[in-house]
């Protein structure tokens with residue numbers, strides 16, 4: 008049979024459409040059943056346990072995770088340990104329900120490389136690996152990021168990739184809040200995980216909520232002012248914070264450092280009392296605190312004098328070394344401070360940093376210029392912080408891997 012030119016064109020067009028849409032549907036089905044948004048979070052004791060959380064779009068049978076030492080992975084005698092998951096169903100928009108699963112691997116050994124995967128009776132993720140922390144003080148590096156928040160996938164992916172290239176062996180990544188613009192918008196969290204790729208499957212994330220992981224308090228009744236319903240399902244963070252603030256306020260220890268993550272959105276006095284208790288029991292060599300809203304804001308419209316009243320006396324009393332913040336969409340670093348003043352040279356004080364990783368920038372106020380060692384930035388940054396026994400080395404990089412700021416704190 009002879010095929011005319013037009014018929015031949017229609018045949019090719021039909022075949023092309025079939026391939027495109029047929030393929031897309033198959034991809035869609037695949038996405039529906041495989042684990043996605045897999046993320047490691049540190050526990051309070053990262054030398055003997057490790058949390059992992061993931062999501063599925065359908066509820067599978069027996070959601071679980073498997074784990075094995077990498078050194079035993081190919082041995083026929085060893086089989087992976089199985090941990091059953093805790094699952095919570097989350098209603099996204101009254102039409103779509105998704106399932107978040109979490110496991111805390113416990114009884115792990117310090118400083119050991121483990122392989123793990125997550126899934127259910129039908130579908131497992133790929134095998135990933137992570138290394139547990141050391142039990143004692145040991146030199147390590149972690150990365151710290153200010154607000155991501157806007158154009159998360161299109162603009163922030165390269166920040167994450169550059170950060171990973173610069174520091175592939177970071178112990179974990181710390182986020183000081185505002186990872187998204189609208190904490191209840193699942194599409195923005197999708198962008199966050201897309202921008203990160205497989206990085207959080209191998210490097211744990213430690214995050215605290217910014218004001219954008221809460222609703223805008225100007226437009227809602229006080230009783231509705233609560234952390235986004237998507238926060239706790241997505242992450243498995245320590246639950247040792249004050250009551251009602253679990254997984255948004257917490258502390259953890261990592262190789263000689265006590266980290267304290269605070270929530271600048273609510274119950275500040277309650278957190279200050281809790282912080283005092285945590286720091287009075289601390290046996291770690293260094294103390295690093297993180298909070299989203301800055302204690303010494305460089306934004307014209309903001310000034311958290313309540314933080315200066317409630318948190319600063321506790322930071323001073325327990326000699327907090329460093330405070331990592333976000334929110335102001337710019338960069339600043341104070342001199343060492345005590346009692347809201349610059350300390351005389353060589354005396355001990357707390358250094359407060361504000362940084363920004365996303366593409367939105369605010370103008371800077373001169374209100375606290377007398378406290379500032381550096382202010383500026385209209386460019387995305389990430390920070391690499393190496394903690395040794397006697398020195399903390401801090402370096403802020405831009406997207407070209409150029410040093411934007413650096414300093415050291417000596418014990």
Ligand SMILES: [Fe+2]
Pocket residue numbers: 154156185217219334335336
């Ligand atoms: Fe922000």
Ligand SMILES: [Fe+2]
Pocket residue numbers: 185217218219299333334335
């Ligand atoms: Fe903010």
